[in-house]
Amino acid sequence: MKILITMGVKEHHEEELKKSAAGAELLFVPADKVRLDELADADVIIGNIPPELLPAATNLRWLQLNTAGADAFCKKGVLKDDVLLTNATGAYGLALSEHLLAQLLAMMKKLYPYYDNQKKAIWHDEGQVTSIENATVLILGIGDIGRAFARRVKALGAYVIGVRRRTGSKPVGIDELGTLKNLDSLLARADVVVSILPSTAATTGLFDKGRFAAMKKGAYFLNIGRGNAVVTNDLIEAMRAGHLAGAALDVTDPEPLPESHPLWQTPGVYITPHISGDDHLPATQDRIVQIAARNLAAFLKGEPLENLVNRETGYKN
Structure with missing residues (x-):
């Protein structure tokens, strides 16, 4: 299982994600530096990347966003129909x-x-x-x-x-x-x-x-x-x-x-220039990682994920 982490994280966040994914291969790469071959190998992506790059993620099974808004990722052709999409509702x-x-x-x-x-x-x-x-x-x-x-x-x-x-x-x-x-x-x-x-x-x-x-x-x-x-x-x-x-x-x-x-x-x-969210408040980043870590542990166990997004409405189910 190859998991690509593209959102910004601190050292203690990396440790939290690694603990939730024992036995999996985690690769931490900033979203603006991700290579196409890294996308192609990823079974899971945690973090937002430019939607136009996602067709290259041919093995992708689940995308966990680090935002609550998911509209850009719900458009036709961005993700295959069988790819799970979850957001960070609850962090912001x-x-x-x-x-x-x-x-x-x-x-x-x-x-x-x-x-x-x-x-x-x-x-x-x-x-x-x-x-x-x-x-x-x-x-x-x-x-x-x-x-x-x-x-x-x-x-x-x-x-x-x-x-x-x-x-x-x-x-x-x-x-x-x-x-x-x-x-x-x-x-x-x-x-x-x-x-x-x-x-x-x-x-x-x-x-x-x-x-x-x-x-x-x-x-x-x-x-x-x-x-x-x-x-x-x-x-x-x-x-x-x-x-x-x-x-x-x-x-x-x-x-x-x-x-x-x-x-x-x-x-x-x-x-204000769309800055109320992101990781400007450290507690927000902590909460995003906590959601991702819980979902990562659940995904590896085959359990239901929280914050599944309905791609027709753009809202969390």
């Missing part, structure tokens, strides 16, 4: 929920304008601020990340509405549950709208001119899922019209955002 809740909370509080308390004033040596009161307490927070996507964010804003006194693809039991920490079918009525009630949606046919262009118009005037919009859930020009129009109080984006469409793109200069828009 802490990092991304804290990033969202930081962005939201910075907008609500006008920390961004005050920082701009500081750089210009301007002593100026920016006026009234808002609070998470008693705010209605609408979260689209209540998997691990959405639930982690819900717990944090709930602790600060928010009323939390979760949106998922289909109805079901209401997760702990969610006050109310809805689906995309009643999204417009939910948008009208929300003081804060958070998108943690993957890229699917149903989510592409979801936030367009009509959806921004349906949002409460003065609401905040945050996107940490996929940039193509937003029609960028429509968001720019909503911001320039003063309809929204602020928009914090860790993902954009297009991405990377070109230097000349008007979104950079749109008042009230705050952009």
